[in-house]
Amino acid sequence: MATRSSRFHYVKSRFIPELTVLHAQMSDFSYDRHAHEEYAFGVTLCGRQDFFSGGEFHRSPPGHVIQFNPEEVHDGHPGGESPLGYVMAYVSPASLEALFAAALGNERAGGYRNSETLMSDPVLRAAILELVQLVTRGVGNRLDQEHALYRVATALVQRAGQCQPGGPARRADALLLRAKDYILAHLADDVSLDDISQAAHLSKYHFLRLFRQQFGITPHQYVLNCRINAARNALEAGAVPSDVAIRFGFADLSHFNRRFKRIYGMTPHQYQRSVIN
Template structure:
């Protein structure tokens, strides 16, 4: 007879208040019907996840995404003969409202609710697992985690058919230049989208829309690019790559290497050797 077991490991984000990740492995546990106050994004990793929600019975094989809106009642248990393994991310509504509104191009879309509970979508699955890794391994900074939330929100709005691509502004905006200056002054700090939008005196929704229109990239991409550029100057001055990496918020040297190489085509050490006598 197979050994029966249940294991539940919770990880709280160091950067985004109340964002929590669950890693679960179980063979003999069944959830009672319940609902969460947050959005819940899950990926089935092994076995089969069976649950009842929204008047329907669902079966989620490995690779499938499960999404519960706030207050959506559901239960859950392993299906078939194999043990169930899955991850679930719990995200308070407040952290997604501006991201949904930005993706839809409508401030009222902040109250977005997904009409799908069981989803097959490689792009969304990759984002959920990326955020899981950032939280469980304590990697990256706040804006790295917010960027993945933005990817998740954008993909859900795209699937709903409400996505509105962003065009470009024809002139600079003084408020966005204020946001840019704030970023440049805080490259070594763990800044958030709230911090930057407040510095620009804009709501997070309007800030996200206008920033991409003005600069052509997301705030996360802009911050990362500026950090890499600042790191490059320190490398040229002879600073050790590992010291530079930690100074600008990179989790470790390998993370710094990957990001640097995507912009300059070589590792920080290779770059340093090429520009110093």
């Protein structure tokens, strides 16, 4: 629970370890800008979901679908006066590669990226809600959940109407890969902007300009985001929150708690209790 009037509940799939579902109710909470390593598929249930993504602001009314590609920066908060309720399924790219390739009929199209963030699509909405229900109830078996996930992938591809592969890496994409590789190798270190820009083979000025222009957050925010994502994985594996804080470069547990809560709506300890039965 984030506050008296905002609640967050995470459920990990019993059958697909790389699949996590979030049930959220929000009225006085706002996410910091961040990015997940997974694909995210969500449905707004009640209220209105306002968020930034892809360089623009979106407003999602009840029944609309929200989809984020891996590493896509976004934030979020309730819009209007009514409380916001929504569900979101987070799925690792590895779990979707074969499903996207099968849906597209192209074995090399596993790295599919959807160009739409906010959609009104009853078929896609129904597929996401079915997946969420299966994970939340813990019913069926792995095949049932994989089939529901395949329905999500198929509905997304059919909506696009054609394959939209990533294609050759652009300069900004290559920048992110070089910078991310360096950051992930030094999560516990006190890295500087000079360190990261040199790893990306750019001057500090050009690095800052291109990074912010492409990703919508500063390198400092991105470093924190990578540390939080790595810390989340460690928590799910059962690591002690205080040890995780030190391992991934946070000053102390209090600092870790504050940063984690601004992205996941709850403290690391609360998150760990939610996903580990």
